[in-house]
Each structure stands twice: as C-alpha cells, then as structure tokens.
Amino acid sequence: MSTDLVPVRRALLSVSDKTGLVDLARVLADRGVELLSTGGTAQALRDAGLPVRDVAEVTAFPEMLDGRVKTLHPVVHGGLLARRDLDEHRAALDTHGIGTIDLLVVNLYPFEATVAKGADYATCIENIDIGGPAMLRSAAKNHAFVTVLTDVADYAPLLAELEANDGATSPGFRKAAALTAFSRTAAYDAAVSAWMAGALAEATPRRRAFAGELAQPLRYGENPHQAAAFYRDGSSRPGVATARQLQGKELSYNNINDTDAAFELVAEFAPDAGPACAIIKHANPCGVAHGASLAEAYRAAYDCDRTSAFGGIVALNQTLDAETAAAIAEIFTEVVIAPDVTDEAAAIFAGKKNLRLLVTGGLPDPAVSALAWRQVAGGFLVQSRDNGRLDPGALKVVTKRAPTDVELADLAFAWTVAKHVKSNAIVYARAGATVGIGAGQMSRVDSTRIAARxxxxxxxxxxLATVPTIGSCVASDAFFPFPDGLLAAAAAGATAVIQPGGSMRDAEVIAAADEAGLAMVFTGMRHFRH
Structure with missing residues (x-):
C-alpha cells in the first residue's frame, strides 16, 4: 500500500445534497483539478460558471432508465479501483482509455429522509441509491490512491488537507475518509433493510443491522474505565437524542440513559390531561406525580423519596415555568428535560451551571412501536418496545369488592408508572402520586416491603401523622405467584391492587384479597422491564 501523498488531479462529484458543492468545486478548479459530474450536480456547477465534463461524455454511454444507470460503468469504476503501483493495472487503463479518479465526492439519495416523511412504498424504492454506494465502496477500497468524501461536513477538512499538502492528500486522511465511507454505506443499507422489514411486516428477517450517526464521544461509559459514545439513529422521535441542551456540562453516559428513562415515563401522561413530573435515579423512578401545576407535580414526586431524588433526573410533560424551576433548584439535580422552557425559568437555572437543561419541542408518542435491542454473548436480542397501554374497558374485577372510581384512577396511575420500573416492580400510589416504589428485587414480596418501608x-x-401507603393503591408489573406479596401490600394499608393475573395460584391470591377486603383487577398484560 502506498505511503505517499497522492495529488488530486481529477475528481468526480455526484451529490444529492448540494450544500457547499459550488464552493468546494471552485477551490478544486482553481487548483487545476479536472471536474467530472452527473445530472443535476453537473448542471449546478455549470450554472456557477465552472468547467465540468459529464460522466456520460467520459464513458461514451448516456444516462438511462430515468437516471438509474449513469455511473455503473467500467470507465468510472476502473478509474476508482485501479492500483497505480501495479504495472498491469496501469496497462489495462491505457488499453481501454480509462483515466484515474483521485477524488470522489458523493452523498446519497435521501432515503432515510424519504421514509421519515411517510412516503409510499414506490417512492421509497426510487430513493434507494445504487450507483452512489457502489462508487463509495470502490473508492474506499482503493483508499491507498483515492480520497472519498460522503458528507458536506467533510469538505472543509479536505480543503485544509489540500492546502497543507500542496494539493495532495495524506495516507492518514484517506484511511479516515474510507472508514467514514464504509460506515455510511453500511448505515444506508441498514436503513433500507430495516424499512423493508417493516414494510413487509417481517418481524424476524434473516439478518438484522442497526446503525447510528455519532452525536458525541463521551468521556467514559457507566464507569470511568469504559469507553463510550452517543449515536443518533436518525429518527425524529422527541427525546434526549434530538433535544437542545441549553446549559450545563456535557451529558454523561449515565445522564443520557437516565434522562431517556425519565422522558419516556413522563410521556405516558398527555399534557392535555394535566401537568406531570417524573424523577429518575439509576433508570428507576423515585417519584412520579400529577398535579394542578407543574410545581405541585414536582413537589409531590419529590416527596415520594427525597433521599433518592438528590442528584436525579427530572422530566416534565409541559413547558417548564419559573415556579417549577425555583422548586427544582432547591436541591442538586443532574438534568431537567421538558418540551420547552420559559425565559424566566431558564434565567433561574442559569445560576446552576452544573445543571443540564434540555428542551425537546414535544413528547415522544408512547404508543409508537419501534425496535429495542440488547447485546448478549455471541449475539443480540431484538424486540418491539413495550408500547402496551392500559385499556380501562379490558380490566377484569376478580374480587368480591370492585374498586371505587378514586381507586381506579390511582390503579391506572400506579400501573403506568410500574411499566417503567425495573422488575420485580411494585408501585404504591395515592391521589395521583407515587408514595412508595420497590424496584429490581429478585423477590416480588421484597419489592412490596421495600416500597412500604x-x-x-x-x-x-x-x-406525616400516617404512612401514605394507608389508603393507597398498588400495582405489580407481573402476577403475584403467592399471596404473600399481596398480603404485605395489605399490611402496608393498600386498599386496591392491579396486576396482570395468570398465576397458577390466582385463586389463592384472589381469596387472600377477598379476606383482606381488597379490591383487585387483572389487566391481562405484563410489564417486565429488565
């Protein structure tokens, strides 16, 4: 492999996104670089008064099939793939009249954007680029001699490289550019295959690929000895990946993970149903509440577990206002995320330089289905995200006493929160606020007791004069396998229970609930969260 600088004398430019194209091409032309191009790109260069040759002229073969075939030609790929250090390659080029291409600038048809707009099947198919990825791969493979660019963001570094090396590129620059090109084509193919699997309702395609674009390198992962980075998947779903950070230190790996958990939870509560707040610590809620105002919701969530809330993540379902900001600012908080923020609230937080403030412009739709994946040794697990929601009409009252309307409201609230608590999950709620949460225990009865404690x-x-679990409602993310957990909830003062049902001992659990005077409903839906 060549270790030398490679002068750029001939460049092929064919781009969908023409941002910065003319400026780049003008610098290249001023350096004496011959410009080759196709279709709309060539026209844009001519309109700017730049000299350019059509690829069709070079290949002596016209563009055809509505532009589907224009660069898929030996003259193009020979010019990209030929090794300049091999006599037989140079001889083949001479025999067939093929000139080498030193620089390839290609960005691809906007397939991902087309899908995001909800285009129909045929339109999406037409926006699958074929010639672009083929050229990128040819140039990237031959990076010993060819420089390849795939993104507008790469133009300025190229021009700086050419300036530093008198019109040439260095091996290190070309290698890095090749990596970017191969990564781009891999991500593009992943997007196409994922879209097609969805379009065909294929839940288990033979191969799965996931891709993302670097949002930021992170100082470290969950722990300082772990390397980490944050990637965006290109979706427009509001959340931590699409948020604007208005202030505060750079987000850490754990900040991002916990903020996502907090915002997905609070999004379960529609803004038009009233203000809601969720406080998260280590990906588990330590307090969630409705309120007449955001400030009231925050204080109720905070009161559930003041100790754990210190240094936590606060998520809001409405615009952050000054009163709520002032309340949050009373203790140390790592991150606050909300759809928007008033100027007055932002001014209050401005004095808290370590507090990260994120605004998203909206809430993620909790009903949307998407893929979630987790690595295991030798592979990974893929499932649809848990977008199951409570259907009040599907609840089955299984005890002699039916829950009151007040109890039903708190049961629904507790059930919604329990969906976002690590299993085994137990949530006590009263008056639209959590009053005890037990998370991540190996035994359900232990979660019940921890939440009560x-x-x-x-x-x-x-x-308080009385423990707030007295008169509360309790949710369990999965069935009670024995009556002991349910009886522990009754001992804590709970009056009603919501759980999936489905245990071999349901009859025993129901009998125990009746004996304790509890109302109990089955949902028929489980919410394990590991």
Missing amino acids: KAEDMATALG
Whole structure:
C-alpha cells in the first residue's frame, strides 16, 4: 500500500445534497483539478460558471432508465479501483482509455429522509441509491490512491488537507475518509433493510443491522474505565437524542440513559390531561406525580423519596415555568428535560451551571412501536418496545369488592408508572402520586416491603401523622405467584391492587384479597422491564 501523498488531479462529484458543492468545486478548479459530474450536480456547477465534463461524455454511454444507470460503468469504476503501483493495472487503463479518479465526492439519495416523511412504498424504492454506494465502496477500497468524501461536513477538512499538502492528500486522511465511507454505506443499507422489514411486516428477517450517526464521544461509559459514545439513529422521535441542551456540562453516559428513562415515563401522561413530573435515579423512578401545576407535580414526586431524588433526573410533560424551576433548584439535580422552557425559568437555572437543561419541542408518542435491542454473548436480542397501554374497558374485577372510581384512577396511575420500573416492580400510589416504589428485587414480596418501608421513611421525613401507603393503591408489573406479596401490600394499608393475573395460584391470591377486603383487577398484560 502506498505511503505517499497522492495529488488530486481529477475528481468526480455526484451529490444529492448540494450544500457547499459550488464552493468546494471552485477551490478544486482553481487548483487545476479536472471536474467530472452527473445530472443535476453537473448542471449546478455549470450554472456557477465552472468547467465540468459529464460522466456520460467520459464513458461514451448516456444516462438511462430515468437516471438509474449513469455511473455503473467500467470507465468510472476502473478509474476508482485501479492500483497505480501495479504495472498491469496501469496497462489495462491505457488499453481501454480509462483515466484515474483521485477524488470522489458523493452523498446519497435521501432515503432515510424519504421514509421519515411517510412516503409510499414506490417512492421509497426510487430513493434507494445504487450507483452512489457502489462508487463509495470502490473508492474506499482503493483508499491507498483515492480520497472519498460522503458528507458536506467533510469538505472543509479536505480543503485544509489540500492546502497543507500542496494539493495532495495524506495516507492518514484517506484511511479516515474510507472508514467514514464504509460506515455510511453500511448505515444506508441498514436503513433500507430495516424499512423493508417493516414494510413487509417481517418481524424476524434473516439478518438484522442497526446503525447510528455519532452525536458525541463521551468521556467514559457507566464507569470511568469504559469507553463510550452517543449515536443518533436518525429518527425524529422527541427525546434526549434530538433535544437542545441549553446549559450545563456535557451529558454523561449515565445522564443520557437516565434522562431517556425519565422522558419516556413522563410521556405516558398527555399534557392535555394535566401537568406531570417524573424523577429518575439509576433508570428507576423515585417519584412520579400529577398535579394542578407543574410545581405541585414536582413537589409531590419529590416527596415520594427525597433521599433518592438528590442528584436525579427530572422530566416534565409541559413547558417548564419559573415556579417549577425555583422548586427544582432547591436541591442538586443532574438534568431537567421538558418540551420547552420559559425565559424566566431558564434565567433561574442559569445560576446552576452544573445543571443540564434540555428542551425537546414535544413528547415522544408512547404508543409508537419501534425496535429495542440488547447485546448478549455471541449475539443480540431484538424486540418491539413495550408500547402496551392500559385499556380501562379490558380490566377484569376478580374480587368480591370492585374498586371505587378514586381507586381506579390511582390503579391506572400506579400501573403506568410500574411499566417503567425495573422488575420485580411494585408501585404504591395515592391521589395521583407515587408514595412508595420497590424496584429490581429478585423477590416480588421484597419489592412490596421495600416500597412500604420507603413510604414509612417518607412519612418520617415529612412529619406525616400516617404512612401514605394507608389508603393507597398498588400495582405489580407481573402476577403475584403467592399471596404473600399481596398480603404485605395489605399490611402496608393498600386498599386496591392491579396486576396482570395468570398465576397458577390466582385463586389463592384472589381469596387472600377477598379476606383482606381488597379490591383487585387483572389487566391481562405484563410489564417486565429488565
């Protein structure tokens, strides 16, 4: 492989996104680089008064099939793939009259954007680029001699490289550019295959590929000895990946993970149904509440577990206002994420330089189905995200006593929160706020008891006369395998229970609920979260 500088004497430019095209081409032309181009790109260069040769003229073969075939030709790929250090390659070029191409500038048909706009099947198919990826791969493979660019963001670094090397590129620059090109074609193919699997309703295609674009390198991962980076998947779903950070330090790996968990949870509560707040610590909610105002919702969520809320993530379902910002600013908070923020609220946070403030412009739709994946040794698991939501009409009352309307409202609230708590999950709720959360225990009865103990701690911290689990409703993300967990909830003062049902001992659990005077409903839906 060549270790030398390679002068750029001949360039092929064929781009969908013409941002910066003319400026780049003008610098190249001023350096004496011969410009080759196709279709609309060539026309844009001519309109700018730049000298350019059509690829069809070079190949002596016209563009055809509505532009589907224009660069798929030996003259193009020979010029990209020929090794200049091999006599037989140079001889073949001479025999067939093929000139080498030193620089390829290609960005692809906007397939991802076309899909994102909801285009029909035929339109999406027409926006699958064939010639572009083929040229990128040819040039990237032959990066010992060819420089390849795939993105407008690469233009300025190329011009700086040419300036530094008197019109040539270095091996390191070409290698890095080749990596970018191969990554781009891989991501493009992944987007096409993912779209087609969805279009054909193929849940388990023979091969799966996932791709993302670097959003930012991270200082480290979950722990300082782990390398990490944050990638965007190109979707427009509002959240931490699409948010604008208005202030604060750079987000960490754990910040991003926890902020995503918080925002997905609070998005379960539609803004037009009233203000809601979720406080997350280590990907688990430590307090969630509705309120007459955002400030009231925040205070109720905070009161569920004040100890855990310190240094947590706060997610809001409405525009952050000054009163809520002032309340949040009373303690150390890592991140606040909301659809928007008032100027007054932003001014309050401005004095908290370590607090990260993110605005998203909207809430993610909790009903949307998307793929979630997790790595395991030798492979990865893929599933649709848990977009299951409670259907009040599908609830089955299984006890002698039916829940009251007030209990039904708190049961629905607790069930919604439990969906976002690590299994085994138990959530006590009263008056539209969590009052005890038990997460991630190996035993469901332990989660029930831990949540009740946290409520006792809450009562002590707030100076309450009674423990807030008395008169509460409790949700369990999966069935009670034995009556012990349910009886522990009853002992804590719960009056109603919501759970999926489906245990071999459902009859025993129902009998225990009746004996304790509890109302209980089955959802028929489980919400494990590991």
